[in-house]
Amino acid sequence: MAKRTIPDASLLTGWRKSSHSGSDAGSCVEVLDDYPQGVPVRDSKTPHGPALVIPAIGWASFVDAVKAGALTP
Known part of the structure; x- marks a missing residue:
């Protein structure tokens, strides 16, 4: 099983x-491309x-939605 965190x-x-x-210090997420186990997502703060770590297919579905x-919201 792939590592999830x-x-x-x-x-x-x-x-x-x-x-x-935005450029302010608000809520921001960051992602990392080309990670072998999926798409890592973190809080920029x-x-x-x-x-x-989100499976690539799940991330693609989320982005499409x-x-x-x-x-x-």
Whole structure:
């Protein structure tokens, strides 16, 4: 079974913020591309905290739903 969390996400490099994140210190998520076990996602305000690793197919479905406006706050 693939690892579902990374205890200290700061050990990985190449994180990028969501294109919808503002430049202020608000709520931002960061993702890491090309990770073999899936798509790591972390809170940008706690870079030394954990990251959740989401299977690639699940991440793709989530992104598609966001783009289609299917998710509302």
